[in-house]
Each structure stands twice: as structure tokens, then as C-alpha cells.
Amino acid sequence: MDGVAHRGSIAAAARALNRIPVLARGRKPENLPVTLDRRRIYIVPTRAGFGFGLVLLVMLFGALNYQNNAALLLTCMLGAALAGSMLLTWRELHDLTLRALHAEHGFCDARLPLQLVFADDGRNRPGLTIAVDDLEQPCPLRAGKERARVTMPADARGWIEVPRMRISSTLPFGLFRAWSWMTPAQRVLVYPRILADVQPVVRSDDPNERIAGGDEFAGLREYHPGDPIRHVAWKASARHAHLLVREFDRAAPGQPLRFDWRTLSGIDRETRISRLTGWVCDAYAAAHPWVLILEDQRAIGPANDAAHYHRCLTALAELP
């Protein structure tokens, strides 16, 4: 219990610190390019740094006590080198410029990969670490290879803000940690969550036609909310604890599948979107052409290429 209370107090202290304006630099969204100048780089010793400070202190007092100048000189040399390492740590971040940020495609609930493009200033930064939502991700930069890939959390579909990133380094000796905050004012698109629990019910253009696509009865499966009532196998269900629905074979190749918003009734909006997303993904994986019909009757497709795939997913992601 004590541990929890302790952690709580640390979090409270961290929140309080975050309000101090000096420490909050780089936390407001900024337009790219963003350069880390000396005013927004912070540096403190790590635990190992404090340990080494203690070792240096013991060495200093030992050398002074034994009035041994050679030992004192050695202590001074080590101290100067370790203090100098602080500058190298700081230099890892200094003048780092984030030029551009590209989001790759990602779905909700998975981590969204981001590509960060830094300015090439001819310097190696092998120890750079970027933390998005406390997940430390190493991003070594070399002169001429100034791109880094990190992932950010994506827990809602649609356009979301790029979260604050902490860029830090402990090079060269791990005795100091320099860090800085960066919040690029940029939004990235997150595709909806994929729900692949239900096979698509494929319907022809005529809503009154009983079954389209494949007429062949394929089997029974458990009922999921959203399945059309007409597909329920009542007789079979009577012998089971759950409702069963009839499944039918896919449409014949060449004929586009139809993923219609309206066939998914009786379930909440987000689940509908997720299920449609799952179907689109499956169809794209199978390279089968499909048509997506949205809530407002807007039909996208038919096609089966990547552009169509992304158009569909973008449309789903942008649904209100």
C-alpha cells in the first residue's frame, strides 16, 4: 500500500513540476520545424551519476586525507572527464531540428508508426531516445541518416493530435540524462479498430433478394448482434442454448462484395464501423473487389487496389 501511495505522490509532484513554466517549454503544440535550443534542454544526473559523484567524493577525501597529490590529480582528472561528459550528453540534443513528421497507416488500439525527419547537420546522435507516452524508443541518428521511426498510441479513430514527445539521451557514460519536450502541432489519421468476429453478410443490389453472392448454404454459426434476423436458423437454434445463423458462401469471384452500413443494425455505431473495417481489410487481403456503402448511402468502389482500400478506411475513420 505504501508503495502505491508513494507512487501517487511522485505522480502528483511530477504534475506540479509540469506546471512550472520554465519546465513546461516545448509542451505546447508548435509548428514544424522545431529546433531544440539551449533554453529547452534539461539535464540532471542519473542514479548512476549520483553514485559516481559519491565515488569521486570518497576519492577526493581519501587523497586529501593521505595528502597524496598524485591521487588527488587522478581524482581531478576523473572528475573533469565525468563533468565533461555532461556537455556531451547535452550536445546530443542541442540543435536537433525536427523537420517533418509523417504518420504511417495504423489502426485504432494498435500503435501508430510515425516517421520523424530531422535536419541533417552532419552530426551523429547515436544515443537519442524518444519517448511517446512513457515508452522509450531508441532512435539513433547518423549524419546522412536523419530519419527515425517511433510509434505513438492510437486509442481513438479519426484525426488525433500527435502527443507530446520526450527526446532524451544519456550518452556517453549514462551519468547524466538530458531531455527536452517536443509537441509538433500536427494531426494524424487513425483507422478504426478492426473487428473480425463476424463473416460479412454479402448482399446483392436488391435488398429483397434473399441471399446474394453465394447461394450455397455453408453452415451454421453463432449469432452476433447485427446479424439479419432473416438469417437466423430458428429450428436449429431451438436445439441449442444460443441462436444460430445460417452462413452462405462468398460471392463468386469477379463480382464485387457489398459492405453495407444498413445490414448491420441493432449494434452500436462504433461496432458497426469496426466490423466494416474488418471486412474491408479481409477483402483487401484476399484482393477481392468490394463496394463500401456508408450511412449516407455514399458508395465507394467497387475496386480492390490500395488506393480504394485507403479511401474506404479514411472514410470510415472520418465518420462522425
Add this chain to the structure above:
Amino acid sequence: MKRHDAPPGTRIVASTLAPLPFTLLCVTVLCVLAAHAAHLPAWYTAALAVVLAARWWQRRRQPRRVDAWLRIAMLVAVLATAIAVYGTPIGRAPGAAIVCGLLVLKVLESESVRDARMAVGFACFILMSALLFDQSLGFTVLVGLMLLPALATLRALQPGLPDSGWLPAFKAGTVLLAAGLPAALLGFLLIPRLSAPLWGAPDRGVARTGIGDRMAPGDLHSLLTDNAVAMRVGFDGAPPPESKRYFRGMVLWKFDGRAWLPGLAARRSSRPVPIGVRDSATHYEVTLLPSHRHWMFALDVPIDSPEGAVMGPDHTLWSTKPIDQTLRYRIASATDYRLAPESLDPHVRAAALDLPAGFDPRARALAEGWRRTAGANDAAIIRDALDLFRAGGFVYDLDAPPLGRNSIDDFLFDTKTGFCEHYASAFTFLMRAAGIPARVVIGYQGGYWNDFARYLLVRQSDAHAWSEVWLAGRGWVRVDPTAAVSRVILASTGGAADDVAGAGSNGWMPWRNRLDVINRWWGQTVVGFDALSQAHLLRPFGIEHATAQMLGVALAIVVFVALGLGALLATLRPRAKPRDALTAAQLRLQHRLARFGIARGHAEGPRDFYARSAAALPDSSAALGELATEYLHLRYAVPEPPPERIREFVRRVRHFRPRRVVK
């Protein structure tokens, strides 16, 4: 494994130790063992090195800790060894043995980055403690270099190093140690020294070196084969001639049949007899290396005692504190002197004639025989004695045979082989037996005159014993019986028989003597830099006596200035090198146009940029148009542009001067 749970692109916090840092850690620990090898038993160091190598090999095959029971067994073995060898676990040498063992133990259980960092910190401390045993320049530099593997280990524990990154691992540490050297030196100068130790007495229990307080046959032997530096002497004027380079240490009055001891007459309560100086005094400065004793050495015979020293009745100098650190003192001596020429105090006279009863009857008989023939002529007796050494078949040899109960008799009539202490002892005995007041003086004689740096280097092997006899009208006169010995056999144990002039020069000793200049500089400026020299440090700034507080302020200023300078250095941007001549020329043009307020935007292509520039500078638009065509052609139209056309483009860019529109 955790690795599968983590999202892609995630680093698993590298808590386990990679092979490269572990190997570097082993190298660091090996360096520490090497630094302490000189004062630990060789078998102990070797055993620790073997354990370390075994651990390295074991971890290469199978990265896991060594079993706990093995580690406990080793801990017990380390402590038991220290107690068995030294009798106590407390003290410097046993302490060094124990910490070295503990460091190797730490390596045995090092499996994480944290363990390795702790081991490196511990290793740095133990490296420093090696300097408590030896502060010489060479060793200090060696230990300083041993910091490099320690820093390389720290670097290798960090990410961003290629797998075979031995050299890159060493780079950061080397650069930082070199760049930090000026700051380290300033810190060394300014860190306030303690006037008294905080705990313990430093250097307690260290083997005393140098000349001891007594002289028994064979006592000086280990000294005469020791090439360690005893002291360095710089003279204000010309150095005294070689025949007068006798450095007085202590005077031994009492003979107990076997050994010569200071005796009651050397008590420092009595005042020294006045010195009749017949020539101008010699002024000089002595840098005495730590002997952990009280004796100070001065050219025969010192006129006054330096600060912190007392002069005994026999003109010996006695430091009130043991000489635990290098001691520098200025002093004046008279090389041509008269000591108590008129009369001798009866007590002193009695002490100078005292001989133990029942020892050495044949030597006594010999001396009494000389006295009978010579009558009152003391000088003739001295001549007789020296003649005996010269012509009596005596041999100078450091490997002197052991002597029996009547040591003087055995030496004079039997073995006839020995070195300075045998001759001084026998001569003084003969003089006393003949009724001439005599005493033994021990100190250093000779030394190596370094003509380049103009100082006299005196080694322990220059230790010497001679006699002083009192002659009416002349006072105490120095007689060196060893110089009378003609036949010299060099000791097989070492070429240090320097008390016969020029005898002990083996092959590389001259070089060592010449290179001693560097050691002298180190000893004077670094090792000998004490609280007193520090107090005078700020003299150039008008502060006569710097207090610890002032030094602290100066130190703080230095730290800030050093960090500021370092920060400035760190912010210097490396100039990004353009990849080819074409890009360089284009950048040059852009730079020139930027001064006219036409800066190329991030998203602006070259064609647009040229067009915009031409529109802004109508007078140069024709030239810019040509340049644009040429650049676009060279950059985009041909896969490998001909070099002569690039050269032409570069030339045209160089000669291009934008013309400002004159309105």
C-alpha cells in the same frame, strides 16, 4: 519472453550485460590488479587474475552469475589470505589486498548494467588507492591511462555502439580525459588541502626507508643496493667539490660491542658547539624524499637549522615531525670548518672514548701498541690505522662474511672484507682504544651531479658511514677510512657500491641519473605541492596568503569558466560538408543571394528559386537565367555530368555578382 509483448520498435530496457562491456569491464579490473601488483604478493595477484579470466570464459559460454556458495567461498578466501599474509585486515596493504579481491568478486556476480557500473566506480576508487603506495610520475601516468578502459566500459554500457566497437568505446573517454586536463590541473591547484588528516595517521605502518638509527654490521647492506632516490640538492652557486660531498645524517656515539647507537651524548637538549667557519658558507636547497623518520641531511657541517628542525650537539638535524612527505628546506653549510678546536667538554670526551668492556681484545692491544710507539702524536696513530686498511689486505665487498661476538677483531684480523660501516666501525673503535675521542657519522656521500638541470642526485645507495676524531687544536676532523681501501670487489647483488668513487656505474644507471630531471620536476611541482605552496598560489593576483575560502572561490570560478568554455565548444556546429562540387556551388550562390534578401525556402525547388531571384534582380536576370539552365541540366538532365562543365559552372558562380537595382 517480454520481447514479444512489446510493440514494434520498442527497446527492451537493456539491463543484461552485453559481451563487449563485460569484456571491457574485465580489462578494467585487470588493470586495477596490475596497478596493485607491485605491493601485493605475486601469487595473490596471479590467483585473482586467473579467477577473472575463468569468469570471462564462463560468461562467454553461459551468461549467468557464479554460484553463491562459490562467491562466499572466495570472499572467505580473500579475507583469510589478507589476515594470513599481513596478520590484520586493517591497514593499507591488507586493505588493498581485500578491495582487489572484492572487485573480482563483484565481477563474478555482474550480470546487469547496474552491477557493471558499480564495479567501474569501485575500480576507479581502487585505482586511486594504488597511488597511495607510489606517487612517482611514471606510475601516476600509468594509473591515469588505466582510467581509459574504465570510461570505455561506461561508454559501452550505453546504446549506439557498433558490435565490434572497441575503438569507438575508447573514443569518448580519451577525448574527455584530454579535454578535461586543463580543468583537472586547475582543480588540483585550487582544491584546498587539509592542514591535518581527518582520520588515521597517513602512512602509518609503512616500511621505513633510508638510513636507520643504529648501525650493526650488515645494516647498511640493503640500503647500498637500493637505487631509490634519497634526496636532491640544488646549490646556489657552484657545487662543492666531490671530496666534500658528505651529507651528515646522524652521529653514533655508543658502541655496545656489536652495534653503534646514538647514545646519551647525542641528546638534543644540549646546545651544539659553535662552528668556526673558515670559508664562505655554501647555500643550497634539499628536497628530501619521505623516509618516515626524523633525520634530515645537510652538507657537512650545517651552520643553522631550518624551520621545523632542531640541531643536536653533534650538528645533526632532527625534524620535529616524521618526514612522511617530500620535504624541502633551505640551509647553509660550512665545508671548511672548525668544531670545538680548543677543548672538549669532559662528558663529551668520556662518551667519545667509551668502549664496552670484554670485547675485541686484539684490536685494543693493537691500538695500545700504536699509542706506545706514537706517544702523544694522534696524527701518527690515525696514519697507522689508515695504513693498516690500505696495506693490510683489506677488501671492499658488499658481500661481507658474517662476524662473530668480537666483531671488530673478526673483521680486522680474520675476514678483512667489508664495506663502509665495517671500516668506520673498526676505525672508530681503534681510535677510542688508542685514546683519541672518536664517533661514527652516517649519512650520504657522493651523488650524481646533473649538469643539465644543475642539481645533485643522491640515492639510497650513496649511504655512507665515516668517522670523526677529535684532535687538539683542530677539533672534530672527518676521517673516511673506507677511502683508504684499495681493492674493490663489486657486489654481485647490485652495482651500488658508490662509496668508492665511480665504482658503481652499470650500464643503464647513467641514463637513469640523467632522466631523473623529470622525476625531480614531478616531485617538486606535483608531489611536493602542499598547503604552504598553495597558500602562495594567488601571489600573482596580489594575495599574499590565500585562505581555504579564497581557494574555494577561485575553484568555483574555474569550474564555471571551464563549464562555460566546454558548453561553447560543445555548441560549435560541424560544418556540413556538401557532397559534390555542384551542390557546393549552388549553396554558394544561395548564400550570396540570401544577402540580397532572396533566401531559398524549404519547399522551393531550384527552378522557382532562380525565377524568383531573376525577378527580384532584373539587372542580373540574364546571368541567373543562364545559371539556372546550366544547373538544372547538370543536376537533373544527365546521369553523370561531365566534370569540365561542372568546373565551368563553379567558375561562373564564383564570378557571379548580383547587381542591386539602382533606383
